[in-house]
Amino acid sequence: MSQHHRTSALLAAVLSVASADVIASPSPNAAQERPNVLFVFSDDHATHAIGAYGGPLAAIDPTPRIDQLASEGMLFRRSFCTNSICGPSRAVILTGKHSHLNGFRRNGNKFDGSQPTFPKMLRGAGYTTALVGKWHLGTTPEGFDHWDVLPGQGAYYNPRLRTADGPREVEGHCTDVVTDLALAWLEEQKESDRPWMLMCQHKAPHRTWMPAARHLDLYADIDLPVPPTLFDDHADDASGAHASQMPLDRHMELFYALFVPPPDGSVPKGGSALDASGYRNLARVTDEPRAKWDAAFGPRNEAFHAAKLEGEDLVRWKYQRYVKNYLRCVRGVDESVGRLVDWLDENDLADNTVVIYCSDQGFYLGDHGWYDKRWMYEESRQMPFIVRWPGVGSPGTECSAMIQNLDYAPTFLELAGAPTPDDMQGRSLVPLLSGTTPKDWRDAIYYRYFEFPGPHQVAKHYGIRTDRYKLMHFHELDEWELYDLETDPDELVPLIGRPEHAGLAASL
Numbered sequence: 001m002s003q004h005h006r007t008s009a010l011l012a013a014v015l016s017v018a019s020a021d022v023i024a025s026p027s028p029n030a031a032q033e034r035p036n037v038l039f040v041f042s043d044d045h046a047t048h049a050i051g052a053y054g055g056p057l058a059a060i061d062p063t064p065r066i067d068q069l070a071s072e073g074m075l076f077r078r079s080f081c082t083n084s085i086c087g088p089s090r091a092v093i094l095t096g097k098h099s100h101l102n103g104f105r106r107n108g109n110k111f112d113g114s115q116p117t118f119p120k121m122l123r124g125a126g127y128t129t130a131l132v133g134k135w136h137l138g139t140t141p142e143g144f145d146h147w148d149v150l151p152g153q154g155a156y157y158n159p160r161l162r163t164a165d166g167p168r169e170v171e172g173h174c175t176d177v178v179t180d181l182a183l184a185w186l187e188e189q190k191e192s193d194r195p196w197m198l199m200c201q202h203k204a205p206h207r208t209w210m211p212a213a214r215h216l217d218l219y220a221d222i223d224l225p226v227p228p229t230l231f232d233d234h235a236d237d238a239s240g241a242h243a244s245q246m247p248l249d250r251h252m253e254l255f256y257a258l259f260v261p262p263p264d265g266s267v268p269k270g271g272s273a274l275d276a277s278g279y280r281n282l283a284r285v286t287d288e289p290r291a292k293w294d295a296a297f298g299p300r301n302e303a304f305h306a307a308k309l310e311g312e313d314l315v316r317w318k319y320q321r322y323v324k325n326y327l328r329c330v331r332g333v334d335e336s337v338g339r340l341v342d343w344l345d346e347n348d349l350a351d352n353t354v355v356i357y358c359s360d361q362g363f364y365l366g367d368h369g370w371y372d373k374r375w376m377y378e379e380s381r382q383m384p385f386i387v388r389w390p391g392v393g394s395p396g397t398e399c400s401a402m403i404q405n406l407d408y409a410p411t412f413l414e415l416a417g418a419p420t421p422d423d424m425q426g427r428s429l430v431p432l433l434s435g436t437t438p439k440d441w442r443d444a445i446y447y448r449y450f451e452f453p454g455p456h457q458v459a460k461h462y463g464i465r466t467d468r469y470k471l472m473h474f475h476e477l478d479e480w481e482l483y484d485l486e487t488d489p490d491e492l493v494p495l496i497g498r499p500e501h502a503g504l505a506a507s508l
């Protein structure tokens, strides 16, 4: 039986047992039939920085290999997180439960590794499991046969890594180092007849945006398209939006975020709110990559100082420096996806491996004048989610059903033929991947953000989003926002308080 037919037969079998709500333990023979799972996960990669999702930045072709994955698989157009921040998103993915149940509400919490997670369950079902790269949950990974992780946020250059055997440092750019670790582990699995699940988790394109040396000149000679809301004055927003520390103009720091030293070469005194990790990391970069860094940015920084920009011109300059460095980091991730997919192809594993590209939340790329994430607004709540599963569904399709990071754990368990615990709050995406949206698929999703006070000072809020509308409550401010996403996709016209929408707000 060909790989294609085996996978299709497996899907049919999986779907039939799933519909009976009883999934037996897989037989040893079935273990070889079940697909491998390659989960490539980045940090802060917004959908509007992926060519396949479209938008103004798609014109510069930022992600050719991720786009190719989408053309061979399925792209989810309405993919959302439950809590738009790094650690919490990861905890939701592992547990299939909202933050208030898995206990990891905000960065700085410690993940309770004793609770059930999908990697533990896959292992119990006969899978070999591994995690390489960013972990960011504060505790030691559990449920993995192999793990090799960045401590904390990790460093872009010559990263330190934490393993069961102790720490070490590896020379190179973090995205390449993590990809190398993933490929080395995959090579080891060729001798095994067990299915595997690998989480390859990148630091990029998280701040402080430090591209690999080979990408420093990308986009150097063009002006990126500017988002139409770059100078949004937030006039009609709830007060929390005014108070947040996310604007490029007032809060994006030239030295620590954009690597522009003062003209005299001094090091600005950083307050506690500034992320100095990039500056400290750069001080450790030597030889060829450092020479290339200085050659790339030195003349550009001199030109910046000579121009003495102010006001909107300064914001436009910051936008270009910021988003170019962000997209240079994205290019490294894109190349990683290419290397991993090529390895599957070269080793005849493509047909029986489900490949997922995803990131922990969205990000503001100058949209509404901002950077960072956290909000329930669309740019930060959207997660890229692209799946290639050869032989299942039609290549190059899009799904517009509302999905969440809650759904990944039940999906991976169904792929493995393992039962999904009743207390997981997500729902398997396997039917969607095979081209069928169940009639009772969710018609609304819940969101909650907890991290205040905290970095960027985004007020606590929760809310609901339906296919068309979004209602948000800043509960500590007792302020509400209501948007019609169909007529107002950029969420610029709050409808709360308008008599004609009182019934709508109440029903939401």
Ligand code: CA
Residues within 6 Å of the ligand: 043, 044, 085, 086, 206, 360, 361
């Ligand atoms: Ca993140």
